[in-house]
Amino acid sequence: MPMTPDTREAILTAARSRAQSHGYNGLSFRELAKDVGIKSASIHYHFPTKGDLGAVLARLYSAHAQADLDAALERTDSPAECLAAYVGLFRKALEDGNRMCLCGIMAAEYDDLPDAVKAEVAAFADLNIDWLVKVLAKADAPAGQNAKQWARAIYAAIGGAQLAARSRNDVTIFDGIVATYQASGLIPG
Amino acid sequence: MPMTPDTREAILTAARSRAQSHGYNGLSFRELAKDVGIKSASIHYHFPTKGDLGAVLARLYSAHAQADLDAALERTDSPAECLAAYVGLFRKALEDGNRMCLCGIMAAEYDDLPDAVKAEVAAFADLNIDWLVKVLAKADAPAGQNAKQWARAIYAAIGGAQLAARSRNDVTIFDGIVATYQASGLIPG
DNA sequence: ACCTGAACACCGTTCAAGT
């Protein structure tokens, strides 16, 4: 009689939390097993390899992000308000234990990632950029730039702000950087 | 009679290269030992712990960057030209085997870093920001922002561009993002 | 002064064995 109704679910929850702090390399099956209350060998029953777990993790993370972004776009089609919601999602990770976007931290480990995980990380970036393109459609892009280039720049800049704030363990650094992005016109505000 | 005149130097060179690709977690004493042609236990003679190696690595990396930046500032005090040189340093890492800035990749692993390495990563960020403040002194900051806030935003944005381009293994993505930063006024160009 | 082999507790993975 297991404590949790669904071991697979419990593994995914613990793994997501750990991965957002320690990355893919820092994710340990033995630590994960302790969190869940099983032996590390048992994790392989649910996820044959660490790469399988990483890929599922990233795919679920993307689906969750997609849902959040769609909900924001449904509340308003104002670029400034949508971007505020967008920035808020990345801010939340920092607030919650100085964590990173799962796919942002994994992008840094790119060379060590199994191919299946690499693909999911790329898909997350695409999802973000596609949503930003939709939002930015009714805003004025920087001179000579199309919406796609603009979207890519915003995605990269927010990821960088998260990374910079994290290594200071200080969310206000994130806020300050975003404010400068807005003042410069990179982010509509 | 060792092949290399200075084993310590050989360890540092190999470690820097590996760390810029695989990060601190992905740095293996046994792989490093193979590169240098000694046994992994021997590395501990030169660097007692992996944290010691990481801290020395980051400190040397910072010193090298400081020299490069000072040289650029000596060639010209034009903000646009200095920033072009700055961007070029980050671009070079991507060109050279899709590598990252050492301290950028380590910032993503922040939670797993020994304290001595954390300090060096923070010092690298400070060095970058201080240099940028000097360069930006004679340029017009985005409305309501001081030079320090502006410098922080540029440092974060360039790091994010490197991260985003790396996970596509495509330097032209970096160039496109930087072009948008320039068009928006975030980076003087 | 510099290097090594052997040991330790870690890691992901496999697999025969349990229920």
Added chain:
DNA sequence: ACCTGAACACCGTTCAAGT
């Protein structure tokens, strides 16, 4: 269907031993 113990080759680290 789900879990485990034991084994394997990896990891950083220690240390007595070599030169």
